[in-house]
Amino acid sequence: MLSSESVLYYALGGGLGHITRTLAILNHIEHPDSFRILASGRWAHLAEPYSPVPIDRVPKSCMNSRSDYGAFLEDYIRRHGVRQIVLDTFPFGIVGEWRGQFPEISRFLVARYLKWQDYLKRIALPRKELADENLANTLIIEPQAPAYEAFLSRKSRTTFLYDPIVFAGHDLRTRTPGQETAWLVVHSGDRKEQDALLSFANEKRKQMGHENTILDTVFPNQGIYPAQKIMGNYSHIVSAAGRPWPFTPMTSVAIS
Incomplete structure (x- = not known):
């Protein structure tokens, strides 16, 4: 302890x-x-x-x-x-x-x-x-x-402890009611990594028939922190953080 x-x-x-x-x-x-x-x-x-x-x-x-x-x-x-x-x-x-x-x-x-x-x-x-x-x-x-x-x-x-470590009281499933399908890419790595994540997100959007949906980003130069405060507005989140998580709607999408 x-x-x-x-x-x-x-x-x-x-x-x-x-x-x-x-x-x-x-x-x-x-x-x-x-x-x-x-x-x-x-x-x-x-x-x-x-x-x-x-x-x-x-x-x-x-x-x-x-x-x-x-x-x-x-x-x-x-x-x-x-x-x-x-x-x-x-x-x-x-x-x-x-x-x-x-x-x-x-x-x-x-x-x-x-x-x-x-x-x-x-x-x-x-x-x-x-x-x-x-x-x-x-x-x-x-x-x-x-x-x-x-x-x-x-x-x-x-x-x-393999479950995500989150702030006390935060519900990972929380999402704004009525929010349409929207995607968010979150990463604080360099431009090359950001571009790779954007390409990955666009490929997944195409596979799912979401080409015309919203695709927003949270990169450090935008000064948005923590990303948690806006994540509830999105149905799909793409991140390069940690181990690969299963790709399912309304949960994190990760690449290794």
Whole structure:
């Protein structure tokens, strides 16, 4: 379990969907006051007015150097007296920045889908070090490769939660009565990814005979956040977030 003292929520990588999941998880924590979020996404500022805790952003000046980033992280942890960390990233950080570091800090991992063998190669983690690493608790939110799931089970107390993590009281099925068929594309990735999602949405619309229906977008440059506040106006939502969800009317449509 997480205590209520000096907790860092480490949400590096990803886009607004990552930050939104962070806020949804914090929404279910009884006393989140002692949390701080550390993020690197360029659009994180859009979420700041909706966050119950401070959102700190990693300075761009230290993002291209491991030594500079390590120095920043060490100083950040010292300044804020961090005693626990929620790693909403990969088990040793994006590029292994938590590998063997800060052993005195208790870790709680939010485990999203990970190509485990590719990750181990990327961070060049020796087998002995892998055996030495420990996590306190893990919340597994997406199906994992068997080897990764086995590692998490050996190294931590694991809990599985594959249902979407949403804000308390929010009904995913809520839709404005009488709303005609309308499509929404939501994504905070780059233009190439946005174009891919638009192509995917148009293909699905054509297959379903919806070519002449409304197709709106929520991209970061539009400044619409959170998208949740308008989702009830749409019958079909296309997103690249998370694992592929079944394609059914009035639910999310996802591409992997």
